[in-house]
Amino acid sequence: MLAQLTPDGTKPMKQCPWKFAAAMLIAIAATAPVTAEPLEEGITAYRARDYAAALAAWQPLADQGVAEAQYRVGTLYAEGKGVDQDDAKAAAWFQKAADQGNADAQYNLAVSYAEGLGVAKDEAAALKWFQSAADQGMPYAQLNLGILYANRKGGPADDIEAVKWLELAIFALPAGGARSDAARMLKEAADRLNEEQLLEARVRERDWKRKSSGK
Numbered sequence: 001m002l003a004q005l006t007p008d009g010t011k012p013m014k015q016c017p018w019k020f021a022a023a024m025l026i027a028i029a030a031t032a033p034v035t036a037e038p039l040e041e042g043i044t045a046y047r048a049r050d051y052a053a054a055l056a057a058w059q060p061l062a063d064q065g066v067a068e069a070q071y072r073v074g075t076l077y078a079e080g081k082g083v084d085q086d087d088a089k090a091a092a093w094f095q096k097a098a099d100q101g102n103a104d105a106q107y108n109l110a111v112s113y114a115e116g117l118g119v120a121k122d123e124a125a126a127l128k129w130f131q132s133a134a135d136q137g138m139p140y141a142q143l144n145l146g147i148l149y150a151n152r153k154g155g156p157a158d159d160i161e162a163v164k165w166l167e168l169a170i171f172a173l174p175a176g177g178a179r180s181d182a183a184r185m186l187k188e189a190a191d192r193l194n195e196e197q198l199l200e201a202r203v204r205e206r207d208w209k210r211k212s213s214g215k
Contacts, residue, residue, distance in 0.1 A: 039068060051082030062093065070097035071105040078108070078117070087118030098129060106133040107141050114144075123153045134165060137212055139172035143182050150189040162189040163201035168208065 042057030055076055061069030074093030077086045091112040097105030110129035113122045127148050133141035146165035149158045166186040173179040190198060 039066075039072075042069075042072060046081075051076060055082040062096075065096075065100075067097040067100035067102040067105065070094075070100075071102050071108070074105065074108065087112070089118070091118035098132070101132075101136075103133045103136040103138050103141070106130075106136075107138055110141070110144070123148070127153070134168075135212075137172070139169050140178065142166075142169035143173065143178060146182070146189070147185055150185050159189040159192045160197055160201045160204065162186075163193065163198065164204045164208070167201070167205055 038057045038061060042054040045051070045053035045057060055073065058069040058072045058076075062073040070093050074090045074097065076082050077093065078090035079085065083089075091109060094105045094109040094112060098109045106129045110126045110133065111117065112119050113129065114126035115121070119125075127145070130141045130145040130148065134145045142165045146162045146169060147153075149162035149165065163186060166182050166189065169182045170179055170186065173182060190201075193201065
């Protein structure tokens with residue numbers, strides 16, 4: 001089993017029964033200039049373990065509908081830092097940000113549904129939100145989407161899609177456990193395909209790369 005990561009991408013938080021990785025990542029990239037400063041202030045406070053200050057920086061923006069801030073507030077509730085730990089509130093904030101297209105929130109919402117954290121466990125919903133994040137190029141979402149397809153969770157089995165997403169994930173994941181998991185699952189899924197099906201997986205992979213690059 002792989003562990004989820006803390007928002008600064010370091011020590012594991014909790015173990016997951018499925019092979020999910022990096023569920024609680026916080027992206028450092030700033031959003032629009034009008035919100036960049038308080039978002040960065042919150043990041044600085046979080047790294048200094050001043051979680052109350054991080055919440056104070058992010059909560060007003062989240063209340064105003066800023067997706068990045070909504071995602072970060074959700075992460076605080078998921079971890080119980082600066083607030084009482086509350087998976088339901090975390091999932092609610094992730095939902096708000098996910099609906100606006102925030103890939104990190106989409107990923108975390110998918111994990112919430114996959115694990116039944118603050119919401120009813122729903123593998124189909126997990127697949128939907130992993131798909132949304134994977135379509136935006138998030139490697140861990142691509143990994144978990146491939147695993148779902150390979151393990152026949154959340155929908156019909158589709159080893160062609162599994163191979164497509166696992167290969168995409170391998171190219172983008174850092175060296176280590178997650179990439180090793182992807183490689184192992186890729187081999188298992190590919191071994192179930194014939195040559196024609198493998199070719200179809202590679203065609204889909206190239207099509208996705210072309211669309212994502214805008215070419």
